[in-house]
Amino acid sequence: MKKRTHFSKMKILLLLIFAPAILLAQETITGKVVIEATGAGAPFVNIVENGTDNGTASDIDGNFSITVGTLPTRLKVFALGFGTKVVDVETAGEITIQISESTESLEEVIVTGLATSVKRSNAANAVSSVSAEDLAGLTPPQTLDGALAGKFAGALITKSSGAPGGGIAVKLRGVTSINGNSQPLYIVDGVYVNNNSISATGLNSVSGAASGGNPSSQDNPSNRIADINPDDIESVEILKGASAAAIYGARAAAGVIIITTKKGKQGKTKISFSQDFGFNTIIRLRGQRNFTEASAEGTGAGNGALFTAARDSGTLVDYEEEIYGEEGFISNTSINVSGGSENTQYYAGFSNNEEDGIVKNTGYNRKSIRLNLNHSFLEDRAKLSLSSNYIDSQSDRGYFNNDNTTTTIGQSATFTKPWTQLFPNELGIYPDNPDAASNPLQTRDLITNREDINRFIVGATLDVKLYEAEKSNLKLALGGGVDYYELITTTIFPKLLQFQKPGNGGVNGVSALGTTENKDANYSAFLVHNYTTSNSLNFRTQAGVTKQTFYRNTVGNIATDLIGFETNLDQGANISVNQFRQEQEDQGFFVQEELNYQDKIIGTLGVRGDKSSNNGDANEIFYYPKASAAVNLHKFDFWKIPVINQFKIRAAYGEAGNFAPNGALFTTYTNTLIDGIAGIVVPVSPLALGNPDISPERQKELEVGFDASFLDSRINLEFSYYNKKVDDLILRSNIEPSSGFTLEFSNAGNLENRGVEVSVNADVLEGDKFNWNTNLIFFTNESEITKLDVDAFNLGGFGAGLGTFRIEEGKSATQIVGNDANGNLVVLGDAAPDFQMTWSNNLSYKDFTLSFLWHWKQGGDNINLTNLLSDFGGTSPDFDDIDLDPAGVTANGPFRIGAFGSGNATPFVEDASYLRLREIGLYYNLSSKIREKVFGKYVSNLKIGFSGNNLINVFDYNSYDPEVSNFGSNGLSTGVEVTPFPTSKRYLFHLAVDF
Known part of the structure; x- marks a missing residue:
């Protein structure tokens, strides 16, 4: 003990002596x-x-x-x-x-396999990329999918609801399926991320929207990709066609969007803080009818006198302005920390996004925490990457869209006259609305329609160098991830509401609680071998296996006849419960061989094989091949065109699948109670008979194109043509009624999409003080039903008298048909645009930057039924105009009402073209001299600025916004409008500081 104590004292003494020297x-x-x-x-x-x-x-x-x-x-x-x-x-x-x-x-790399990537200059597919700056650096978006609009070729992105919190449909290169999934697969840091839109709110029990002949969900819930914080994203790659997406096999027919989040970098710790403040307003109000005493009298007995009295007393109310005229406050706060050593890098981020809606008591709040780690070990022979994300979000979405009870805020407002007084008195009591079944102000102020999300997304990859030699190496790549979330939907319609009173046909209050537990997991293991010959011919071989599991359990509880002011489910006299459960397990393998001869000729062959419990035969393997080739002509000695410094021709073919929709494989029965004995029966509704022999839909795509660069890559051009065929469409066919059913699911059709995509990027000016970069994107898509083994049928609308979609051999998959004035079924339009074009610019002068993005969608039609509903109420802004009647006699309101009465759908199909300034931003980076004088060396960058979304909108469409979809973000039938939650424009002020 004495020796040990003496030695410790000596250490302290030595430290005191040498510390100053150290x-x-x-x-x-x-x-x-x-x-x-x-x-x-x-x-x-x-x-x-x-x-x-x-x-x-x-x-x-x-x-x-x-x-x-x-x-x-x-x-x-x-x-x-x-x-x-x-x-x-x-x-x-x-x-x-x-x-x-x-x-x-500098060379951008893109995904070519599940464990490999390739330089863009060698890629044989047209893969679009969106950087972090392009995604969220200009104008912080509300949701990730909304931020993609206008950023790349080949996508039709439609906002299905203007309610804060999302609700967006993304379709890549046209229609992929009629009844199945039409949204792309999302991969975040290797994790399969769920993007379901789950309607468990119980709204339909109040609105009755699905009881009017169309069973589709019209509750417009948000879609789950809205949970991902765009500020966490480093880059996005879009695999638009089967030739690129074939590596994901049976889940990739609608394309794949691969998201890579931000990672730490070696160096000292960097802290970044940003704060945005702003507000939103409605893009455009429809306006009010210019009433006169005579026109007011025409809407109902005594209304002329009521109008005159209200006009004279100054009490006329613009209820559209009252409901949609809010300026919603926006606040986005973000802070992240990153850095690391040579072996370990880290990135940690927190964000809080709050946005009020343009309607009172609506809004969206999302909190996100992210931690990403990279660690190299075993003398850099192994690398472990971890990504983790927790999201807590809440969305209050109001009560809008179609209903068959005239109780939604939008529908009741279209019937409400400006002289009707609906405000509460001093006791907070709202009067009943004599014009409609509900008081829209009372509904707005008292109902609850909320979505709450708690979500964890965790992924990990491990790359191990098993073998390294001069000309060959072998790598093992392991990956896995889990996406788990709990969705709670809360819907409360108090018994005080006008339409909940039993005397008005109500059920004395509704309280609904929906819970969804969703857990998706994916695993993969791959070997990647590289071998290079003496003449620089590289062979890269990869082979591996994958597994995915999917689990969902949704329970919906609806209580009616509430006791007092209670909202607990057990305080309702009548309670109903429904449950949906789904489990699926997919397994597959993937093999791919890539050849690269001196970056001159690049070829790829691969095949994906998948089997799934969702198939009739769970052990049957479906194969999805791919092949591609690219030739860099400028790499050859014969290339003698100095002005063209790059010219690559490419061609690719691939196949991908789409699983059968729920209910297609097996028949769903419902419960019954007969004489006190429980059992199951075939549902009364015309549900199709399941078919256990049904096979997945199969997409086959051929893509050809070229890439060229001019003037030392100051001008870059990409051109692609694709032909995408979808075989074995899963449709409903008629069967003998003696079977107990009227319809049966079957593989009964094919469709085809053809399109052109052109992108031009140019550095117009490059100087010490001023720089200008511009990018122009143009693309088209045409679809055709090339085979139909069943009779032509209508879907996705409200019948031939109002306009509907029709699946018919030889015709567009998105055609809109309806009866004309003579009662004939004719084509009235097409939801697909003729073309889309975007023009983005980035200009910088000294420490100032200006960026903006214009988006032009030409063509594409909507079915607009909002005007018809306001016609019924006599409140349409153009009710008294005369520009619809070919004879120039009948005013627009009576003309549309008359067309509805005669089954003429012509007035309801409208052109949905638009020109929109999607984004604009002006920023100033504080110069280093000023920054150092004010903050010293503690602040490495400081940026302030202003930005906006949708600030300029040019369209002739006769409603709030051409981007609308009554039937939500899934399915074929986008572009149907029934009193939606309008979209808004956003104004934001920014501060960003790096330490």
Whole structure:
């Protein structure tokens, strides 16, 4: 003990003696990083003491300062777009480090397999990419899918509801399925992310929307990709066609969107903080009818006198302005921390997004926490990557869209006259609305329609170098992930509501509680082998297996005849329960061979095999092949066109699948109670008979195109043509009524999509002070039902008298038909646009940047029924105009009502073209001189700015916005309007600081 104590004292003494010397030994190295070709300072370059986590970054002018423990030392210098450089430093003081731009490091890579990627210059597919700056750097979006609109070719993105919290349909390269899934598969850091729209609110028990002959959900819930925080995303890749998406097999017919979130980088800890404040307003009000005493009298007995009295007393109310005229407050707060050592890098982020709606008591709040880790070990032979995300969100969505009870806020407002007084008295008691079944102000103020989400998304990948030699190597890639969420929907319609009173046909209050537990998991294991011959021919082989499991349990509880002011389910006299459960397990394998001859000729062959418990035979394997080739002509010696520095021709073919929709494989029965004995029976509704022999829908796509770059890549051109065929469409066919059913699911059709995609990007001006980059995208898509083994049928609308979609051989899959004035069924329009075009620009002058994005959608028709409903109420803004009647005699309101009475759908199908300024942003980066004077060296960047969404909207469509869908974000029938929640424009002010 004495020896040990003596030794400890000696250590303390030595430490006291040498500590000042150790501290004095620290040396400070200052200097500047410059670009070798120009001599200009290189901003935001990482300078790290090699082998440690001690590091810094150069400022906007390239200057840096780093303190090291001892000299000599080695500094590792690296940044995106530049080659890595290691510098030996012998003495302290000023040094200059030259770095050179690296074409290879600048080269964008895209996914070609489940465990590999390829340089874009060698890719044989048209894969679109959206960077973090393009996604959320210009105007912070409300949701991820909404942020993609106008950013790449080949997509029709439609907002199905203007309610905060999402509700967006994304269709890549046209219609993929009639009855099955039409939304792309989303992959986030290797995790299969669920994007369901689950309606468990009980709204239909009040609205009766699905009881009017169309069973489709019209509750317009949000879709779950809205949970992903766009600010966490580093990049997005869109695999639009089967030729690229075949690697995901049976789930990829509608395309794949691959999302990579932000990761930490080696160097000192970086802290970033951003705050946005702003507000939103409605894009456009429809307006009011210009009433006169005579026209008011025409809406009902005595209304002329009521109108005159209200007009004279100044009490006329614009109920559209009253309901939709709010300026919703927006606040987005984000903070993230990143950094790391040579072996371990980390990224942690927190965000809080709050947005009130343009209708009182609506809004969206999302809190997100993310932690990503990368760790290299076993002397850099192994790398482990972890990504984790927790989301807590709440969305209050109001009560809108179609109903058969005239009780939604939108429908009741269309019947309400401006002289009708609906405001509560001093006791808070609302009067009944004499014009409609509900008082829209009372409904707005008292009902609850809320979605609550608690969600965990966790993924991990492990890459291990099993073998390395001079010309070959072998890697093992393991991956897995879980997406788990609990969705709680709460719907409360108090008994005080006008339409809930028993005397008005109500049920004395409704309280509904829905719970959904969803858990999706995916696992994969791959081997990747690279071999290069002596003449630079590279073979890359990958093979592996995958497994996915999916589980969902939705329970809906509805209580009516509530006791007092209670909202608990057990306080209702009548309670009904429904439950939906689904489990699925998929297994598959994937094999792919890639050949690359000196980056001149690149070829790929692969096949995916999948089996699923969702198939009639759970052990049957369905195969999805792919093949592609690209030739970089500019790499060959014969290329003698200096102005064209890159020219690549490419062709690709691939197949992908789409599972049968729920209910297609097996018949669903319902419960019954006869003489006190429980049992099951065939439902009364015309539910189709299941078919256990049904096979998945199969998409086959051929894509050809070329990529070219001009004037040292200052101008880049991409052109693609595709032909996408979908065979074995799952449809409902008529069967003998003696079977007990009227319909049966069967593989009974084929469809085809053809389209062209063109993208041009140009650096118009490049200078020391002023830069201008522009990007133009143009694309088209045409569809055709090429085979139909069943009779032509209508779907997705409200019948031929109002306009509906029709599936018919030889015709467009999105055609809209209806009866004309002579009672003939004719084509009235098509939901698909003739073309879409976007034009984006980024301009910078000194420390200012201006960016904007215009989006032009030409053609594409909607079925607009909002005007008809306001015609019934006599309140349409154009009720008294005369521009619909070909004879020029009948006013618009009576003309539409007369058309409805005669079954003429012609007035209800309208052109939905628009020109829209989707995004605009103006920012100022505080110069380094001012920043250092004010904040010292603690702040490395400070940016302030203004941005907006949808600030300019040009369209002739006779309602709030052409982007609308009564039937939600899934299915074929987008573009049907029935008194929706209108969309809004957003104004935001920004502050971003990096420490």
